[in-house]
């Protein structure tokens with residue numbers, strides 16, 4: 404899949420099903436080498452559908468979800484940036500996933516560039532993201548894009564250790 408044939412655009416409400424399936428696949432396939440079996444097996448596609456239906460139906464001007472799609476419309480990657488009510492960070496990047504068979508071909512980098520453009524347009528000054536601490540591939544990817552390790556949370560989320568990264572766009 405040459406990345407030249409891909410387009411990155413803002414997600415629309417109708418994309419919720421494709422995004423839910425893609426992230427569910429990424430969590431069950433790409434996360435399998437480093438996440439616990441119980442965590443992987445407890446992922447329910449219906450929950451992903453509900454979450455993304457809700458996220459994409461809101462009219463939130465300081466949040467954006469981006470998708471990378473093939474010429475036939477098939478979505479192969481996604482990322483979301485949303486403002487945060489926090490003293491330390493003004494926004495969060497999450498939901499960064501590339502279809503498992505398409506990783507390593509620059510799709511994540513295209514999405515990251517678009518996400519950073521959005522952060523700059525929104526004048527966000529300090530953005531955070533959380534990544535499962537044992538997800539070495541994603542950590543390398545974020546570090547290559549300028550993110551810096553901010554904090555390590557050994558008890559993390561649902562008992563899974565999390566690394567927090569920050570970026571000043």
Ligand SMILES: CC(C)(COP(=O)(O)OP(=O)(O)OC[C@H]1O[C@@H](n2cnc3c(N)ncnc32)[C@H](O)[C@@H]1OP(=O)(O)O)[C@@H](O)C(=O)NCCC(=O)NCCS
Nearest residue numbers: 433499500501506507508509510511512534540541543544
């Ligand atoms: C992390 C991710 C979004 C990066 O997107 P990508 O399109 O694979 O990345 P790119 O091709 O633009 O950049 C390649 C770099 O990403 C990193 N990387 C992370 N996971 C990788 C993978 N499975 N295959 C190849 N590169 C990967 C490497 O640092 C690589 O650079 P290197 O080859 O010089 O080491 C993507 O690999 C992915 O979806 N992984 C599974 C889901 C995930 O971990 N998401 C992050 C949740 S916090």
